[in-house]
Amino acid sequence: MSALLPTYLRHDIELVAGNGSFVQDKAGKNYLDFVMGIAVCNTGHRHPHVEQALQEQLQKLWHTSNLFMSSKQERVAAMLTENSHLSHVFFCNSGTEANEGAFKLIRKWTQKKEILTFSQSFHGRTFAMMGATGQDKIKAGFGEMVPDFKHLTFNDFDSLEMITNQTAAVWLEVIQGEGGVIVAENAWLEALMEKARQYDVKVVIDEVQTGIGRTGSRFAFEQTPLKPDIITVAKGLGSGFPVGAIITTPEATAVFTPGTHGSTFGGNPLAMAAAEATLDVLLNEQQMKQVQQKGLYLMQQLKQLPETMVVDVRGRGLMIGIEFHEPVSSLITALQQAGMLVVSAGPNVIRLLPSLCVTEQELDLAVGKIKTVCQQEVMM
Ligand SMILES: Cc1ncc(COP(=O)(O)O)c(C=O)c1O
Numbered sequence: 304m305s306a307l308l309p310t311y312l313r314h315d316i317e318l319v320a321g322n323g324s325f326v327q328d329k330a331g332k333n334y335l336d337f338v339m340g341i342a343v344c345n346t347g348h349r350h351p352h353v354e355q356a357l358q359e360q361l362q363k364l365w366h367t368s369n370l371f372m373s374s375k376q377e378r379v380a381a382m383l384t385e386n387s388h389l390s391h392v393f394f395c396n397s398g399t400e401a402n403e404g405a406f407k408l409i410r411k412w413t414q415k416k417e418i419l420t421f422s423q424s425f426h427g428r429t430f431a432m433m434g435a436t437g438q439d440k441i442k443a444g445f446g447e448m449v450p451d452f453k454h455l456t457f458n459d460f461d462s463l464e465m466i467t468n469q470t471a472a473v474w475l476e477v478i479q480g481e482g483g484v485i486v487a488e489n490a491w492l493e494a495l496m497e498k499a500r501q502y503d504v505k506v507v508i509d510e511v512q513t514g515i516g517r518t519g520s521r522f523a524f525e526q527t528p529l530k531p532d533i534i535t536v537a538k539g540l541g542s543g544f545p546v547g548a549i550i551t552t553p554e555a556t557a558v559f560t561p562g563t564h565g566s567t568f569g570g571n572p573l574a575m576a577a578a579e580a581t582l583d584v585l586l587n588e589q590q591m592k593q594v595q596q597k598g599l600y601l602m603q604q605l606k607q608l609p610e611t612m613v614v615d616v617r618g619r620g621l622m623i624g625i626e627f628h629e630p631v632s633s634l635i636t637a638l639q640q641a642g643m644l645v646v647s648a649g650p651n652v653i654r655l656l657p658s659l660c661v662t663e664q665e666l667d668l669a670v671g672k673i674k675t676v677c678q679q680e681v682m683m
Contacts (some may be wrong), residue, residue: 316639318499321348324658324665326644335668337641337657342480342512342622345539346584347658353542356580360573368567375575380630383550383581388530391556393549394570398425398511398537402565405474405507405533406431406451408549412558413505415471416450421457423482424475426509430513435474438482457482458491466498472505472532473498477523480512483649484624486617493528505532511547512622515539516585516659519595519620526619539585544577546570585659594620594659601655604670612677614651623655624648625673643669 318334320327324347326336339345346353367373380392395401411417426435433442434449437680442448451471456463457479466473473495479485484656499506506529513523514536520526522534523565533555537547568574584590598620604617605625614626627634628649638645648654657669 314639323347323349324661333642334639335665335672337655337669338644338646339656339658340543341538341646342517343538343655344543345402345515345517345659346542346581347660348543350542350580350584350660351579352584353577355577357544357573360434360576364572365571366568366571369565369570373570373572373575375572375579376570379575379578379582380569382579382586383548384538387525388552389534390553391551391566393551393559394574395549395566396545396568396574397427397507397547398535399429399432399536400566400569401511401537401549402426402432402435402509403429404549405506405535406435407564408533408551408555408558409472409505409507410451411563412499412555413471415469417453417464417470418451419455419470420452421475422454422480423457423479423485424454424509425475425479425481443463457485458488460491460494463491463498465496466495466502466504468502470502470504472507472605474507474509477511477527477529478513478518478619478622480622480654481648482656483620483626483652484618484622486619487527489527496528496530507531507533510534511537515581516591516594517620517622517656518618519591519598521586521591525618533550540581541574541577542581544574546574546578590659597661597663598623599664601602601657601666601670604666605673608674608677609681612681618655621655621657621659621661624652626652634676634680637679638672641672641676643672 312627317329318326319329324336325450326334383392384390393404420435422436422437424437426432431449434452437454455465475485508531510522517539524531535549540546602616612627614628616625618624631647631653635645645653
């Protein structure tokens, strides 16, 4: 019997080694990994530059707390804010924690209570973030939620009428990941931004899944008309080492003053070593161009899947969803048997989240496996 609380429905595969786009299970079977720890290992598994940075830090110092100065934190913060209107960073350890901190920041900053989030959104599982999340299944059984959050319909112009001078913030993912890889339309985001400006409403973008190059720009909002007051990041920031961050504007320095927020582990030297090396690898124009090109190539290939099975192929950069007419659990199992790992996003969507350093051959290999498995399914 397992001593773990059964909060996860796990696949019967234990992964023990990884390199680049591939992982290996206990029995020695290799898999092409298009899960990447759910959009976490954006540099692939054990990228040599990140591995070296972690090894060097391991031999120096593991933890100091935030009682002391950290030039590594300063450097990573500068890398995250360079060339944008965002200027200040708070480091924490996960996406939920970054969002929870952003919630505190908004409350104190605006002194208002109404926060508008969206149906099918996902922002985490703490009490406040369950409230923020627009999916009933996440809240089921936990009673009354934090009352600040109201959910609007994503990509719906009429629902923007809910933005008023009572609103503290409008809070969204530019591409809803867990909700099914739903891309926000730029015309709608423009209208949203206009309303937010009209009523002096803060804009918070949850970039936990879309950030750190996943969609072909450093942050997904850079490809939209949005000008956020806060973004939250995590997943891809540490290449697999747990780290999260709130990134915000100069005005927030008057809100998050000494003693208002904190974290023992946030910005830990190992996390910062992983983050600095990750950003070294990913946050440059050439990488972002390649992510865009690889994403377009993958999308084109996937659009050739049979229409009898596939409803839609969508996404941006290397965050791609394939929506099927039927539930995808049997396809996911068949792909595992064929040596490829993918993750669902809702019952009918397969989400592809490869390493951003994936090669064209690996993309071809993935498409080949997906096509074969689809053909097998048709014949069954
Ligand atoms: C958009 C988004 N926000 C927040 C979270 C929660 O992040 P974490 O699991 O690191 O707490 C996730 C996780 O999937 C996410 O996709």
